Amino acid sequence: MGNRKNSYSMIVAIVSILIVFVIIKFIAPYAFMYLLAKDHTMPTPSTLMLWYMILAILGSLVYVSTSDLKWAKFLSFILPAGDDKTKAIFQKIIVISFPLLVGWFAYSGTMPGTASPVELRIQHPTLLQEYEKLENPFANADKETKRRCVEEGKILYQQNCRPCHGSKADGNGPFANAFRLRPINFTDPGTIATVVENFAFWRIKEGGPGLPNVSTPWDSAMPAWKDVLTDTQIWKIIMGEYVTAGVVARQREEMEH
Amino acid sequence: MHKVKNNLILKGLLVCLFAVALAFSCLSDGFAQSSQLFRTYKKEASGKIPENSEAIAAGKDIYEKKCYYCHGIKGDGNGPAAPRLDPKPRNFTRNEYKIRSTGLGALPTDEDLFRIISSGVEGSAMPFWNTLTVEERWQVIYHVKTFYKGFKESEGHEIVPIGAEASSDSESVKRGKELFKEAKCFLCHGEDGKADGQITTTLKGKWDLPYKARNLTKSWLFKGGNSSEDIFRTVTTGINETPMGSYADYLTDDDRWHLTHYVKSISHDMKTEVVLKSKLAVGDLPDSPGDEAWDAVGSAELPMAGQIVASPRFWTPSANSVKIKSMYNNEDIVFLIEWDDMTNEQSEVYSDAVALQFPTKIPEGLKKPYFAMGESGKSVVLWHWRAYEESLHAVKEEAGDDSETATDGGSVVAEEQEETGHAEEEDVQEEHAESIDEEKATEAPKDKFKSFMTISEMNAKGFKNLSVQPSNSQDSKGKGYWENGKWKVMITRPLVTGDKKIDIQFETGKLIPYALAVWDGSNKEIGGQKSITSWYYLTLEMPTPKSVYLYVIIAIIMAVSIQFWVIGRIRRFPLEIPAEES
Numbered sequence: 001m002g003n004r005k006n007s008y009s010m011i012v013a014i015v016s017i018l019i020v021f022v023i024i025k026f027i028a029p030y031a032f033m034y035l036l037a038k039d040h041t042m043p044t045p046s047t048l049m050l051w052y053m054i055l056a057i058l059g060s061l062v063y064v065s066t067s068d069l070k071w072a073k074f075l076s077f078i079l080p081a082g083d084d085k086t087k088a089i090f091q092k093i094i095v096i097s098f099p100l101l102v103g104w105f106a107y108s109g110t111m112p113g114t115a116s117p118v119e120l121r122i123q124h125p126t127l128l129q130e131y132e133k134l135e136n137p138f139a140n141a142d143k144e145t146k147r148r149c150v151e152e153g154k155i156l157y158q159q160n161c162r163p164c165h166g167s168k169a170d171g172n173g174p175f176a177n178a179f180r181l182r183p184i185n186f187t188d189p190g191t192i193a194t195v196v197e198n199f200a201f202w203r204i205k206e207g208g209p210g211l212p213n214v215s216t217p218w219d220s221a222m223p224a225w226k227d228v229l230t231d232t233q234i235w236k237i238i239m240g241e242y243v244t245a246g247v248v249a250r251q252r253e254e255m256e257h
Numbered sequence: 258m259h260k261v262k263n264n265l266i267l268k269g270l271l272v273c274l275f276a277v278a279l280a281f282s283c284l285s286d287g288f289a290q291s292s293q294l295f296r297t298y299k300k301e302a303s304g305k306i307p308e309n310s311e312a313i314a315a316g317k318d319i320y321e322k323k324c325y326y327c328h329g330i331k332g333d334g335n336g337p338a339a340p341r342l343d344p345k346p347r348n349f350t351r352n353e354y355k356i357r358s359t360g361l362g363a364l365p366t367d368e369d370l371f372r373i374i375s376s377g378v379e380g381s382a383m384p385f386w387n388t389l390t391v392e393e394r395w396q397v398i399y400h401v402k403t404f405y406k407g408f409k410e411s412e413g414h415e416i417v418p419i420g421a422e423a424s425s426d427s428e429s430v431k432r433g434k435e436l437f438k439e440a441k442c443f444l445c446h447g448e449d450g451k452a453d454g455q456i457t458t459t460l461k462g463k464w465d466l467p468y469k470a471r472n473l474t475k476s477w478l479f480k481g482g483n484s485s486e487d488i489f490r491t492v493t494t495g496i497n498e499t500p501m502g503s504y505a506d507y508l509t510d511d512d513r514w515h516l517t518h519y520v521k522s523i524s525h526d527m528k529t530e531v532v533l534k535s536k537l538a539v540g541d542l543p544d545s546p547g548d549e550a551w552d553a554v555g556s557a558e559l560p561m562a563g564q565i566v567a568s569p570r571f572w573t574p575s576a577n578s579v580k581i582k583s584m585y586n587n588e589d590i591v592f593l594i595e596w597d598d599m600t601n602e603q604s605e606v607y608s609d610a611v612a613l614q615f616p617t618k619i620p621e622g623l624k625k626p627y628f629a630m631g632e633s634g635k636s637v638v639l640w641h642w643r644a645y646e647e648s649l650h651a652v653k654e655e656a657g658d659d660s661e662t663a664t665d666g667g668s669v670v671a672e673e674q675e676e677t678g679h680a681e682e683e684d685v686q687e688e689h690a691e692s693i694d695e696e697k698a699t700e701a702p703k704d705k706f707k708s709f710m711t712i713s714e715m716n717a718k719g720f721k722n723l724s725v726q727p728s729n730s731q732d733s734k735g736k737g738y739w740e741n742g743k744w745k746v747m748i749t750r751p752l753v754t755g756d757k758k759i760d761i762q763f764e765t766g767k768l769i770p771y772a773l774a775v776w777d778g779s780n781k782e783i784g785g786q787k788s789i790t791s792w793y794y795l796t797l798e799m800p801t802p803k804s805v806y807l808y809v810i811i812a813i814i815m816a817v818s819i820q821f822w823v824i825g826r827i828r829r830f831p832l833e834i835p836a837e838e839s
Contacts, residue, residue, distance in 0.1 A: 072832040078824050079831055095824075099816040106812035112799040117531065117768050118623065158326035158338035163565060163572060167327070167384045174382050178562030178577075180531070180791040187388070208566075209627060218625040218635075219792060227568045246388070 006084050007073035013060040014094075020056040024049060121181075121216040124195060131202040136235050146239070153240025156233055161241065164221070169245035179221040186245035193247040200238045200249070204229075298356075298482025299376045302368035304391035308399045316400030319393055324401075327382060332404030343573035344381050345467060349404035353498045356481035359414040361495035361503035364407055366414050370398045373481075380478035380577070417494050417505065422485055423514035425521070433519025436512055445470035445500060450523045451742025453599035456500060462600055462779055468499050472597055472742075475578065476524035483524065488517045527578060530557035532768065532794045535583035535590060542584055542591045544706050546738055546745035551593055556582045559773065561788035566629040567720040574788040575777035579611075585797055589705070590763055591749040600779040601644070601739040607778040608645035609739075611746050614638070614772040615761040615795075617716060625770050628792045630717040638761050639723075641713040642735035642746055644778065650710040706749050709734035716759050720785065730756045765797040 029041035036042070044052075064074040081088040138149045158167065164183040166173040171185035186192045192200055202210070208220025225234065242249055306312055321330065327346040329335040334348035347353055356373055357365040374394045377385035386394060402408040423429065437443060447453035450473030457470040476483040481491060492513050495503035504513060536554045543550040559581065563574040579596040594611050603609060616626045617636045626635035712735040714726045733750035752763040763769070770792045776782040 068832075069834065072834040075827050075832055076834065078827045080828065095820065098820055099813045102816035103809045103813040106809045107805065110805045110808045111801065112766060117794050120623070155326060155337045158336075159341060162326075162338060162382065163341070163563070167323070167382060168386070168388050170384070170388070172384060174380070175562035175565065178560040178790060180793070209632065213624065216623065218627045218632075221562075221566060221628070221791065223566045223570070 006081075006087050007076050008087075008090075009064055009070065009074050010077035010094075011090055013064055013074070017053070017056050017060055021053060024052050119216065119219065121219075122214045124199070125212050125215045127196075127199050127202060131198050134198050134201060136197050136201075136238070137232065138235060138239065149236045150239045150243050153236035153238065154244055155240070156229075156237045157240045157244055160225070160229070161237070169241060181216070181219045181221065183221070186241060187247065189247065192242065192245065192249065194250055196252050197235075197238050197249045198252075200241070201231075201234055204234050204237065205231075297376070298484070298487050299372060299385075302371040302375075304395070305367065305371075306392055306395045308367075308402075312396045313399045313403060315393075316396035316398065319389065319397050320400050323386075323389070324397065332401065338382075341572035342382050344469075346382070349401050351405060351498070352407055355496045355499070356491075357494050357497070358416045358419075358490065359494060360417050360505070362497060363414050364405075364411060366416065367395075367398055367402075370401065371395065374398065376482070378480055380480065417490075419486060419490055419493070420510055422489070423511055423518075425485070425514075425518040429515045429518045430522045432512070433515035433517070433522070436508065436516045437519055440504060440508060440516070442516075446473050447599070447742045449741040449743070450474050450520070451597050451599065453742030458600055460500070462602065469599075470501075472599075473520050474524055474597070475527070476521075477527055478577070479524070485514075485517050485521060488520050489513055492516055527558050527560065529559060530555070530793075532796055533557045533581060533583060533771070535585050535795060535797045537798050537800055538584045538586045540586065541705065542586055542589055542749070544709075544747070546593055546595075546747060550584065551582060554582045554584055556580050557793065559790045559793060561773075561775065561790055564629070564774075564785050564787050564789050566789075567785060569785060571782070571786040573780075574786075575780040575782065576775040576788040579773050579775055579788075579790065581773065583795060585752065585763070587752075589749050589751050590797070591706075591747060594744075594746045594748065594773065596744055596775050597742055598739070598744050598777055598779075599742045600777075602779045603643075603645040603648055604778065605645055607781050607783055608643045608776070609737075609744060609778045610641065610643040610776040611744070611748075612639045612641045612774045613748060614774070616770055617759060617761055619761065619764065619767050619769050625792060627719070628772055629789060630720050630723070633718045633722065636716050636718045636759075638759065639715045639717060640733045640735070640748055640750065641715060642737060642748060643713075644737055644739070644744075646712075647710060647735075647737055706734050706736075709736045709747070709749065712748065714760070726756070726759055730754070730759060732756075732760065763797060765799045767796065769795045769797075771795045 024044050029043045032038070032042040033040065063070075065071045077087070077091070081091055138146060141149070157165075157169075162173055163175045164173045164179065165171055165186065166176065166183075169186040171183045171188075173183065176183050184191050203222065205224065205226045207224030208217050208222040209224050211217035211220060229237070238249075320328075325336050326338045327334075327336045327342060328349060329339070329346075332349035334346045336346065339346055347355075352362070352364055354365040354369070356378075357363065357369050359365060359369070371394055373383070374386050374389070374397065377383050389397065437446075443454055445452070445454040445456045447457070447470070452470040452472040454470060457468070460466040460468045471479065479487065479491075480496075481487050491501075492508075493503060493505045495501055504516075508516065534555055538550065557580070558578055560578050561574065561576050563571040565571065575598065576596050579594060581595075582593045584591055592613060594613070596611070598609055601609070614630070614637050616631075617638045620626075624635070626632060626637050630639075631637035711731050712733055714731050714733055715723055716726060717723045732754045733748060735746060735748040737744055737746040739745075754760040754762070761769070771794070772792050773790045775788045776786075777788075782788075
């Protein structure tokens with residue numbers, strides 16, 4: 001005959017599921033705020049939450065059923081408590097809270113709620129053919145001309161781009177907060193450093209309205225600068241912008257040889 | 258055995274955590290988009306290096322790579338980017354330094370300059386220079402100091418001490434409110450702290466001087482920080498070269514803390530909601546902003562920027578945030594839009610105004626019209642309220658007394674009241690609201706929102722493709738109230754209209770994109786010269802259907818029966834616990 005002492009493995013399983021829940025729901029938002037150096041907590045999305053909880057429950061069930069002994073001990077918690085008063089209390093809690101939990105799920109599932117808007121977008125769409133072939137007219141200029149172009153470009157950048165993209169090119173200009181699709185942070189190595197200059201040229205010239213649908217042109221506040229800036233000015237801005245951000249454009253791979 | 262179990266649980270937890278971490282690193286960009294990056298005034302000033310000619314030369318080099326675009330090569334605040342800046346960049350050739358720990362008129366300490374370079378100035382273009390190393394920041398400071406000879410002449414600046422903060426409680430706030438009157442703060446900062454005081458509006462409007470009092474209700478725009486200590490420091494040391502003086506001699510330390518606590522109490526943080534919930538009202542919708550029904554409705558405060566999308570672009574807008582609430586019943590939807598505007602001066606050309614923008618059709622799926630006035634093929638509908646038209650409307654209503662009495666009788670008393678009180682526009686408006694209340698009981702349903710004027714409904718397919726709807730399709734009405742530096746404008750329209758092609762038809766439960774634009778007439782804003790928002794979402798809350806409760810009851814009954822069946826079964830046929838493995 002098994003242990004005379006009552007097994008609490010069911011409680012251990014429930015408690016560990018609860019711990020997982022608390023960690024994901026309440027601790028993770030703060031942990032990630034610090035880890036990713038954000039100014040706000042980062043709540044776990046509800047679909048992720050659901051999956052993690054399903055995983056946690058499955059994991060516990062797998063654990064308690066790894067051997068006949070564990071499974072029998074797990075189920076033995078449901079047997080009459082006898083003299084064990086703590087067990088009796090736990091049993092009552094489980095018997096009451098299980099139907100309540102199911103009821104709450106039914107309520108939150110059928111309650112007409114507000115869906116959060118889905119706003120998926122591709123940040124770097126494919127560069128259009130017509131822009132692929134263009135070349136920076138100052139690419140092969142002498143050092144002095146280049147220096148002058150960079151300086152003119154920096155001035156144009158500070159006049160036209162700074163309100164949103166910021167003096168430091170970090171996407172923190174005074175208007176930046178107003179656009180839900182935040183202006184790009186050029187100092188981030190995942191932005192202008194990963195594209196060729198032609199890509200930047202296309203984005204500046206055609207702006208948000210020139211984006212394909214996969215990149216949600218309707219939400220982008222990037223102006224199509226072709227209305228006031230000449231191509232030469234745009235090339236200069238690109239040269240100045242990379243210097244301001246302290247990054248280098250991706251170099252085009254040589255297709256020949 | 259126990260150890261093994263603990264280890265497994267621990268491992269399980271670790272795996273879970275790792276999975277969460279992975280998921281987050283993928284999602285973090287999505288979150289960042291809705292974040293607000295409002296900053297604090299950083300107090301620390303460390304790593305000071307000696308002030309010598311090498312440091313100054315190195316500082317000059319940095320200054321001419323990073324700073325001069327706004328502050329000018331000679332430090333006079335006239336850099337090439339300056340014309341598009343509001344507020345203007347600091348002129349370093351004079352003692353214009355605002356955020357100081359030293360007394361009024363004194364020069365700032367090196368540490369003060371370090372703090373500003375490290376913190377930036379909220380609400381202006383000055384960024385926090387985290388991209389400069391501490392050493393580089395000191396070098397730049399030493400160079401900036403060479404622009405004004407006063408730094409060389411005066412030795413040592415006395416720091417005004419900030420004592421321990423007096424505790425903040427309702428008594429302190431109350432005393433602070435009294436001091437706000439006694440010390441005449443309201444003359445510039447306005448009765449409600451909305452920067453609409455007489456002196457400010459005179460300096461700004463009539464004399465065109467660049468002084469603007471701080472709007473004390475928007476804590477995220479306080480220069481030099483919004484902590485109690487920061488506010489106390491500003492009240493104590495004043496702001497050089499502006500009408501904001503030092504109150505160190507005029508008010509005791511305790512009184513300045515009281516004043517600080519009062520300022521804290523009237524300021525708020527911006528809380529932006531991506532989805533605005535329009536509340537279902539039982540019965541009539543409120544027809545004035547003061548109606549208690551509004552108190553129970555959640556609001557969204559949206560940050561605004563100048564219209565920079567299409568030429569001519571607008572770099573120096575007046576409004577920087579707007580607040581919106583909404584309610585609906587089975588016939589109409591109503592919006593309450595509030596924004597701060599220190600003046601109420603309207604002309605035919607330049608008038609305060611607000612526009613609500615919706616897609617003409619509620620979009621299915623991801624695609625929306627372009628957020629700034631739509632595009633060809635995907636049009637938007639705009640409801641445009643203008644303060645100037647409203648003042649004409651008010652005048653017309655007064656003049657049209659006789660004819661109106663003839664047509665709808667009933668309201669003679671109320672309109673007579675109007676005539677006596679028309680000196681001040683606000684009075685008239687208030688009485689309108691009152692008269693409506695009085696009449697409500699006897700009015701037929703079609704007379705709801707009676708004092709509202711019909712506002713302009715337009716369709717746009719891009720900036721240059723704007724058309725006013727025919728007069729028989731103008732279904733929305735609006736009414737505005739301006740008081741103490743704040744506009745409160747209500748706009749209403751029936752949920753559905755007869756013009757399905759050009760009007761949005763509201764439906765419950767859908768996510769409906771909306772955007773706002775605000776014009777400030779006294780800032781010469783008109784047409785594309787305006788403040789705008791991105792797309793946000795409106796949703797008309799659905800009533801809870803009765804079936805929900807039925808489902809819950811069924812679920813609980815099922816759960817209970819299954820539970821007891823399982824318990825019964827296990828108790829009847831208990832599993833043999835196998836002998837302990839050795």
